[in-house]
Amino acid sequence: MSTSIETPRASISIVIVGHVDHGKSTLVGRLFYDTDSLPEGRYEAVARVCEQTGKPFEFAFLLDALEEERDQGITIDTARAQFHTALRDYVLIDAPGHKEFLKNMVSGAAAAEAALLLIDAEEGVQEQSRRHGYLLHLLGIRQVVVVINKMDLVGFEQWVYEDVRREYLDFLAALGVHPQAVVPVSAREGDNIARNSEHMPWYDGPTVVEALDAFAARTSREHLPLRLPVQDVYKFDHRRIIAGRVEAGAIAEGDTVLFSPSGHRGVVKSIERWHSPRTGPAQAGESIGITLTEQLFIERGEIVSHVADAPRAGTELRANLFWLGDRHLAPGRPYVLKLATQEIPCAVAGVSGVINTATLGNVEAHEVAKNEVATVTLSLKAPVAYDCFTDIVETGRFVLVDGYDVAGGGIVLPPVENDFTI
Amino acid sequence: MEHLDALENQSIYILREAYKKFKKLAMLWSIGKDSTVLLWLARKAFFGHCPIPLVHIDTSYKIPAMIAFRDELVREWNLRLIVGQNTAALADGMGPERGRLTCCTALKTEGLQLLMEERGFTGLILGIRRDEEGTRAKERYFSPRDKHFEWNYKDQPPELWDQFKTDFDADTHIRIHPLLHWTEIDVWEYIKREEIPIIDLYFAKDGERYRSLGCWPCTGRVKSNATTIDEIIAELRSTNTSERAGRAQDQEDTYAMQKLRAKGYM
Known part of the structure; x- marks a missing residue:
């Protein structure tokens, strides 16, 4: 055995979503088992629990660790686990499919770079299959593979696969989502998970593992305009360090920078790191500090950019938003918008369309109920610095806090052109 | 990257958010590899x-070398350390022979709870990771606990x-988990890269080493010949045994960790 350290392998986060009981946790368990990623004794421990309770072996128990989850056979909260293929490492996020746990599904999916959308071949496209498809789109996840599960229950028939495939692809196409593959599987039996199925010779596409390996890794954000939201200002010693994470672009010593929305300008005197092998400019993703040549009054929330490529600023935002709160999102109620490190009190100025995520139809409504999606206009108490989601993701999305709780999330749309401009 | x-x-990023948002913030330091990272x-x-005070809950059953290592780093790095202990429970004779889950709850969970109340801390940073065991896999980075310390x-x-x-309202406190997304191997690779001082109990002596550190009566060693970080990493890459296999309290009951953690166990 060699004791040399392998170079760290590439890693990618994948979320598995779909309607309750369509077999997400089973698929995850199966992926682990078939790629030999399970810790020793885990399979045996689950086999023992199943035997004690008189159930057949349940792959889902490999991830559903909570007692209630095993008793009720559903996933309550999102879980993460790591598995590996020959190509790279994966963080698999298993998200709950029950409508009641949509906020947990969103928590899981928001952290993913790509998604597997799972559908039961027998039940076909269901409410959460559509809603999850919509939410993935809204969360900005563009890399999607559809997995049609439980093919063993429909005799591995091609026509069943084709029917479900057509119906779901039509729905996703309306959202602008185009899956890279639609894989027919039996998670329970292991068909087309890591090995090609003998039962479905009519299928010549990739297995789930091959489809996962075909996902592209996260694209670099370094070529984008600089966005460094100020997280805090430290004065631990004689220096005043502005701390934050570079969300896009890069920043270097000597750069003239603009703080938005205040409009202050300054020159970067130094990039600050402690005990770091890195020197020189700070790139997207780095949590660093900067000092300025001249002391300015800077507070948390401001976004540092270069002068030429500044973020937008204003007191009104138009956004697509999903609501997770028990109380309806309603005009007149006070909320706090959190965008990057800014926190600004706001209200809903208008709800221009509530979307039924199961049909994509527009509903006439003035309030947004739990698990609904809407286009809204927010009116802010103070200017916010932001970007459109399609330009820079990290500064183009936000959450709304209702009372003490994060109750919704949204992505910023381009402002509507004013028809009355002269 | x-x-x-x-x-x-x-x-x-998470540590800076925690420091900005919670004025009464502490960080739990168990002297193990994760909380030292x-x-x-x-x-x-x-x-x-x-700038965040460190808290160590001394159950009185800790391996003595851990206390020595702790005090040395406190001096060297100029740290602010608060040691907590459930002295009432210890005076009453609490120990693992009363039942491991009972003992963990009294000496660790309640010991921590007492210290948090006494000092008025509303935020606590902990080094738990999702890959340690199933219920930790379901944690959030910022996780609220009610006034009884319970995790919903x-x-x-x-x-x-x-x-x-x-x-959050006045009765809640928040646990913050900045290492949630790390794995055991990540932790070791980082210790190596950064040359972080680490207690030598993790390295093999006489064919055995500690893989996870806790109280001496309930923490077992694993068979190992790994005497360097590189050898530990090589060993972890080839093993399928779980990290907490040597922690006796986990094996008391199928849902032991869920039950302990719902009540506020770390």
Whole structure:
């Protein structure tokens, strides 16, 4: 055995979503088992629990660790686990499919770079299959593979696969989502998970593992305009360090920078790191500090950019938003918008369309109920610095806090052109 | 960005959020590898300083070498350390012979609870990781606990786009988990890269080493010949045994960790 350290392998986060009981946790368990990623004794421990309770072996128990989850056979909260293929490492996020746990599904999916959308071949496209498809789109996840599960229950028939495939692809196409593959599987039996199925010779596409390996890794954000939201200002010693994470672009010593929305300008005197092998400019993703040549009054929330490529600023935002709160999102109620490190009190100025995520139809409504999606206009108490989601993701999305709780999330749309401009 | 850099930058971001949002904040330091990495990351986040007081819950059953290592680093790094102990329970004769789960709850969970109340801490940073065991896999970076310390794992706040739960009513406190996304191997690779001092109980002596550190009556060693970090990493890459296999309290009951953690266990 060699004791040399392998170079760290590439890693990618994948979320598995779909309607309750369509077999997400089973698929995850199966992926682990078939790629030999399970810790020793885990399979045996689950086999023992199943035997004690008189159930057949349940792959889902490999991830559903909570007692209630095993008793009720559903996933309550999102879980993460790591598995590996020959190509790279994966963080698999298993998200709950029950409508009641949509906020947990969103928590899981928001952290993913790509998604597997799972559908039961027998039940076909269901409410959460559509809603999850919509939410993935809204969360900005563009890399999607559809997995049609439980093919063993429909005799591995091609026509069943084709029917479900057509119906779901039509729905996703309306959202602008185009899956890279639609894989027919039996998670329970292991068909087309890591090995090609003998039962479905009519299928010549990739297995789930091959489809996962075909996902592209996260694209670099370094070529984008600089966005460094100020997280805090430290004065631990004689220096005043502005701390934050570079969300896009890069920043270097000597750069003239603009703080938005205040409009202050300054020159970067130094990039600050402690005990770091890195020197020189700070790139997207780095949590660093900067000092300025001249002391300015800077507070948390401001976004540092270069002068030429500044973020937008204003007191009104138009956004697509999903609501997770028990109380309806309603005009007149006070909320706090959190965008990057800014926190600004706001209200809903208008709800221009509530979307039924199961049909994509527009509903006439003035309030947004739990698990609904809407286009809204927010009116802010103070200017916010932001970007459109399609330009820079990290500064183009936000959450709304209702009372003490994060109750919704949204992505910023381009402002509507004013028809009355002269 | 390289894997370890990505993990490090995310953890620094979380530590800085915690420090900004909670005035009464403490960090639990168990002297083990994870919380020592956490301490190192805090010094990175705050440019060589650790402005957050450290808390160590001394059950009186800790391996003596851990206490010596702790006190040495406190001196060397100029740390602020608060040691907590459930002296009432110890005076009453609490120990693992009364039942491991009972003992963990009294000496660790209640010991911590007493100290948090006494000092008025509302935020606590801990070095738990998702890959340690099943219920930890379901944690949030910012996880609320009620006044009885209880974790309502069935109704956790949504957590997306690094917007965390930082608003809460007076009776709640928040646990913050900056290492949640790290794995055991990540931790060792980072210790190696950064040359972080680490207690030598993790290295093999006479064919055995500690893989996870706790109280001596309930923590077993694993068979190992790994005497360097490289050898530990090589061993972890080839093993399928779980990290906490040597921790006796986990094996008391199928849902032991869920039950302990719902009541406030770390």
